[in-house]
Amino acid sequence: MRIVLVGPPGAGKGTQAAFLAKNLSIPHISTGDLFRANISQGTELGKSAKSYMDAGELVPDSVTIGMAKDRMEQPDAANGFLLDGFPRNLSQAEALDEILKAAGLSLDAVLDLEVEEDEVVKRIAGRRTCRNDSAHVFHVTYAPPKTADVCDHCGGELYQRGDDSEATVRNRLAVYHAETEPIIDYYKAQGLVSTIPALGEVADVTRRAMDALKK
Template sequence: MRIVLVGPPGAGKGTQAAFLAKNLSIPHISTGDLFRANISQGTELGKQAKAYMDAGNLVPDEVTIGMAKDRMEQPDAERGFLLDGFPRNVAQAEALDAMLEAEGMQLDAVLDLEVPEDEVVKRIAGRRICRNDSAHVFHVTYSKPKTEGVCDICGGELYQREDDSEETVRKRLEVYHTQTEPIIDHYKGQGLVVTISALGKVSDVTERAMEALRGERAA
């Protein structure tokens, strides 16, 4: 299957992408991984991306599209892929459509993870990170430490990252609504969008998504 995964920040896209890709035996292709791989390998596209990033500028669509195209042409993606973070806007979606059409392929589904905005803010703004080890993550509602402000694992101080503040989260949501959400309408016109609720346990959301995708595959 060839799937695009979309949803607002805090919807759990990365977590669901990993589970879904494993269940479907297809590679999980994330924008973050593409950038890291190209930059670390010193590819021409990686060098271009790094130059823009070092200058504090956004990486142009054509560079991101080029990285995605190279990755989708790898042997492990012949049977399909799950795209996470790409396309990020309508221009990238149109470029993806053209790439697939040129290869005689098409998307099977665009999986839209739906989460109320207030829940997104609650999920992200409630995160607390250990100063000693950023892998130690807690939440003021969903995963409380035994002692407020103290990491259960190492005793380090827990803090809220600047990126996780409510103000920053709402700004990220504005960007999502302006730039990324329009791709849902783009793909609705092609009859590809499958919307599921991303509320509840991770395993429940995964099963919900698999059921929806099985329905698409059967259709």
């Protein structure tokens, strides 16, 4: 299957993508991983992306599309893939259609993880990260530390990262609504979208997504 996973920041796309890709035996292709891999390997696309990033500029769609195209053409993606974070806007969605069409392929489904905006803010703004080890992450509501503001693992101070602040989260949501949300209507016109309620236990959300794919 060839699937696109969409949803606002904080909807749990990364978590669901990993579970779905495993269940379907297809690779999980995320934009973040693509950038990191290309930059660390020193590919031409990676060098181009890094030059824009180092200058504090947005990486052009052409570079992102090139990375995604290269990854989708790898042998492990021959029988399908799950795209997470790509396409991010209408021009990328149109480019993806062209790439697949040229290969005689098409998308099978688009899964839209649906979460209310206030819940997104609550999920992200409630995160607290250990200053000693950023892998130690807690949540004031869903996974609180035993002692407020103290890491259970090493006793380090817990703090709220700048990109987890409510103002930053709401700005990210505004960008999502303006740039990414339009691709949902684009794919709805193709009859590809299944809306998945993303509240509840991770396993329950995965089950809803798998049920939608079976249909």
